[in-house]
Amino acid sequence: MSDNLLEVKDIHTFIGQFHILEGVTISVPQGSITALLGRNGAGKTTTLKSILGLTPPRSGSITLSGELLNGLRSFEIAALGIGYVPEHRAIFRDLSVEENLRIAERRKGDLARKADFIFGLFPDLKRLYKLNGNKLSGGQQQMLAIARALVPDNKLLLIDEPSEGLAPVLIEQMMEAIRQLSAETTVLLVEQNFIVASRLAEHYVIIEEGQSVKSGRIASLVNDKDTIQRYLGAA
Amino acid sequence: MKTLTTWVRHNRTVLIVLAIFLALYMMAASGMESSEWMITTVRSFSVGALIFLVASGFSIILGLMDVLNFAHGEMYMLGAFIGWTAYVRPDTIVDVLTPVLLIGGAFFLMPIWRILLQRLNLSDVLKRLWPVIVLLLGAALLVYGLAHYPIGRWSFDIPNDLPSSWSLRTDISYAGPFIPPVVASFEGISPLLGLGSLVLGSLFLSIAVSGFEARRPQPHLTSQKIPIQGLTAGILLMVLGLVLFAVNTPLSEWLYTLSTTLRFLISLVIATATGFILGSFIEAALIRPLYARPVYQLMITLGLAFITIELARAVWGYAEFQSPRPALFASTGEGCPAESLGGWLANSCSTITLLGGRMRSYNEVFIILMGLLVLGGVWLLLQRSRVGMIIRAGVQDREMVEALGINVRRVFNFVFALGVALAALGGALAGPALGLSISMGTTVLLSALIALAIGGLTSFPGAAAGSVLVALLQQFITKYGQLGINLPFLADPVKPSPPLVPASTVTLMVIILLVLPQGLFGRKE
Numbered sequence: 001m002s003d004n005l006l007e008v009k010d011i012h013t014f015i016g017q018f019h020i021l022e023g024v025t026i027s028v029p030q031g032s033i034t035a036l037l038g039r040n041g042a043g044k045t046t047t048l049k050s051i052l053g054l055t056p057p058r059s060g061s062i063t064l065s066g067e068l069l070n071g072l073r074s075f076e077i078a079a080l081g082i083g084y085v086p087e088h089r090a091i092f093r094d095l096s097v098e099e100n101l102r103i104a105e106r107r108k109g110d111l112a113r114k115a116d117f118i119f120g121l122f123p124d125l126k127r128l129y130k131l132n133g134n135k136l137s138g139g140q141q142q143m144l145a146i147a148r149a150l151v152p153d154n155k156l157l158l159i160d161e162p163s164e165g166l167a168p169v170l171i172e173q174m175m176e177a178i179r180q181l182s183a184e185t186t187v188l189l190v191e192q193n194f195i196v197a198s199r200l201a202e203h204y205v206i207i208e209e210g211q212s213v214k215s216g217r218i219a220s221l222v223n224d225k226d227t228i229q230r231y232l233g234a235a
Numbered sequence: 236m237k238t239l240t241t242w243v244r245h246n247r248t249v250l251i252v253l254a255i256f257l258a259l260y261m262m263a264a265s266g267m268e269s270s271e272w273m274i275t276t277v278r279s280f281s282v283g284a285l286i287f288l289v290a291s292g293f294s295i296i297l298g299l300m301d302v303l304n305f306a307h308g309e310m311y312m313l314g315a316f317i318g319w320t321a322y323v324r325p326d327t328i329v330d331v332l333t334p335v336l337l338i339g340g341a342f343f344l345m346p347i348w349r350i351l352l353q354r355l356n357l358s359d360v361l362k363r364l365w366p367v368i369v370l371l372l373g374a375a376l377l378v379y380g381l382a383h384y385p386i387g388r389w390s391f392d393i394p395n396d397l398p399s400s401w402s403l404r405t406d407i408s409y410a411g412p413f414i415p416p417v418v419a420s421f422e423g424i425s426p427l428l429g430l431g432s433l434v435l436g437s438l439f440l441s442i443a444v445s446g447f448e449a450r451r452p453q454p455h456l457t458s459q460k461i462p463i464q465g466l467t468a469g470i471l472l473m474v475l476g477l478v479l480f481a482v483n484t485p486l487s488e489w490l491y492t493l494s495t496t497l498r499f500l501i502s503l504v505i506a507t508a509t510g511f512i513l514g515s516f517i518e519a520a521l522i523r524p525l526y527a528r529p530v531y532q533l534m535i536t537l538g539l540a541f542i543t544i545e546l547a548r549a550v551w552g553y554a555e556f557q558s559p560r561p562a563l564f565a566s567t568g569e570g571c572p573a574e575s576l577g578g579w580l581a582n583s584c585s586t587i588t589l590l591g592g593r594m595r596s597y598n599e600v601f602i603i604l605m606g607l608l609v610l611g612g613v614w615l616l617l618q619r620s621r622v623g624m625i626i627r628a629g630v631q632d633r634e635m636v637e638a639l640g641i642n643v644r645r646v647f648n649f650v651f652a653l654g655v656a657l658a659a660l661g662g663a664l665a666g667p668a669l670g671l672s673i674s675m676g677t678t679v680l681l682s683a684l685i686a687l688a689i690g691g692l693t694s695f696p697g698a699a700a701g702s703v704l705v706a707l708l709q710q711f712i713t714k715y716g717q718l719g720i721n722l723p724f725l726a727d728p729v730k731p732s733p734p735l736v737p738a739s740t741v742t743l744m745v746i747i748l749l750v751l752p753q754g755l756f757g758r759k760e
Contacts, residue, residue, distance in 0.1 A: 054634055054637070054638060073642075073644075074637040074638055075638075075641055075643065076640075078637070078639060078640035079640035084635075084638040084639075086635060090632055090635050092628040092631055092632065093631060094627050094628075094631055095627060095628055099628075103624050103625060103636070103639060103641075106640050148639075
């Protein structure tokens with residue numbers, strides 16, 4: 001077997017009648033950051049949701065360290081060790097920062113064990129611990145969403161558009177945090193901003209109109225202006 | 236200071252509306268004596284507490300699961316009738332428990348069938364066929380056993396056996412002969428055969444249901460471990476059912492010797508527990524398969540409401556009856572009306588002189604206390620427990636909760652069961668205060684829906700505030716219907732007629748929704 005943590009093979013996903021993913025194949029190697037690139041509406045977010053079983057694929061296979069995920073319910077998939085940081089900073093706004101972290105515990109004491117690591121990455125959260133989620137700024141909410149995924153022991157983190165709508169200073173801070181946490185877990189990152197992606201990730205997969213069209217080491221993509229222009233629409 | 240001003244600015248409309256209410260409420264005092272005003276207010280809180288018990292469950296279910304449970308009012312009605320039965324005819328409950336425990340226990344054994352079935356290799360035709368056969372066999376056995384099983388039936392032809400005659404006997408003033416409850420024994424067949432058919436029938440039923448489940452594609456990772464907890468629970472329940480059958484008569488007789496207060500408290504527990512189990516069952520069997528099709532779900536709950544009404548009619552008849560007050564709230568003898576809560580407890584008075592008016596100890600004290608207890612209990616559950624945290628998070632973003640590795644479906648089941656249990660408790664509480672009727676559920680659901688629209692559909696404090704507002708309006712309009720309102724330029728006082736009560740609450744809802752589309756405490760989208 002390969003040393004890939006996650007293998008997604010030719011998945012097809014429908015939302016209602018719409019054929020959103022028409023054959024996506026992704027390999028995420030253990031212990032690295034893989035970036036999922038592509039235009040708006042290409043199917044990047046749906047790919048993450050399909051992995052988690054939130055929009056279950058109709059065909060194809062998904063395996064996490066050799067274990068087949070097809071047919072499992074979302075909570076069972078997540079409990080196998082996948083953390084999810086959704087787009088738009090979807091934290092629970094009616095819950096305090098503490099509760100937002102505590103709800104992610106899979107076993108008692110998860111939070112206590114990880115507290116030092118989490119507050120090391122995001123010192124702000126310690127100060128805001130008792131505050132309600134809706135009182136946080138956009139950047140703080142994004143930090144909280146990432147921190148929430150770090151509470152249990154996860155093998156894989158799915159992070160969706162972490163830099164979206166953040167000020168440049170915050171993007172730097174957030175990138176630094178992701179770089180640090182990737183020392184402990186494997187990351188599959190959806191990122192619209194190619195510069196951010198290229199500085200963080202080691203591997204890439206490009207998705208275009210529901211299909212994975214190109215993958216490889218991101219270092220080789222940086223100079224490939226043609227591909228960038230064609231699939232990402234930016235230089 | 237600055238936060239206060241921004242808070243006032245953000246909630247300006249709510250504050251204005253509340254101020255208008257307060258002004259109206261104060262104005263209402265001018266037309267009547269202050270003691271009557273006080274009593275009407277307290278009475279409103281009592282009615283409001285009952286509405287709240289229905290509204291709170293409805294709102295949590297709606298908020299978390301997006302299910303509009305139109306059968307919720309009927310669960311209140313059912314709770315009232317089950318509570319009444321447990322209170323007035325405890326022998327019937329003992330009779331019914333045996334078959335219920337046998338069937339329920341058998342369903343706890345389902346995980347074991349599931350594992351055994353996986354080891355079974357059958358052809359496709361056989362796989363489709365056998366569950367149907369086993370189901371029919373199980374149903375036939377159950378029908379056979381139950382047809383010969385005497386559940387203390389009530390005859391509507393014999394006056395002594397009328398439901399209303401039985402409630403008279405619970406009244407402490409009743410001095411007539413005590414009619415012993417029907418002795419539980421199988422008619423015409425030996426108990427062994429009868430019980431055997433019940434046990435086998437329930438086992439077959441649960442095996443058949445597992446068979447139907449197995450026809451659907453199964454996730455390949457279902458654990459092969461035999462769930463010891465479910466196994467022991469199932470066997471224990473079934474054994475308990477059999478033991479109850481053996482001690483049926485002495486247990487019934489013992490229950491009849493208990494004081495009515497104690498029996499009433501037991502009946503509250505039984506009604507609530509029945510509601511919880513029923514709710515859990517309804518969610519699993521009827522609501523769960525239809526999450527993807529909300530319209531069908533809506534129609535199922537509506538249909539369930541009608542079925543419940545007809546079922547209640549079939550079992551209890553058309554009679555509208557008053558549940559007798561438990562002894563603790565019934566005495567009118569020495570030392571009554573009591574001057575204080577202590578005096579009430581000492582003399583079990585039916586009325587207490589409080590706040591300058593005479594309050595009925597059951598309606599205006601006990602029900603309000605229970606309402607506050609539930610309010611506090613549910614609030615604690617929501618704010619302090621892990622389940623509550625998951626519920627609050629799930630109301631906002633179900634998908635994300637699931638993505639954290641939490642089995643939201645199980646929380647759904649719990650919430651639905653909890654909601655139905657609260658409604659059933661409300662019904663059982665309403666029995667001695669407002670009486671029982673088949674239509675009580677529909678009436679209270681309407682009030683609860685209006686209360687929720689006023690308070691904000693999925694807001695828990697909104698449910699409480701809305702319920703009290705609706706009740707205040709209802710009670711004050713009724714009171715003014717007796718007193719008449721002196722309006723300027725009119726010679727005679729205007730007396731609002733009783734039909735104005737529902738109309739006035741709907742008007743209140745319309746006005747509030749025009750000014751505050753989200754209700755008083757609803758979240759702005």
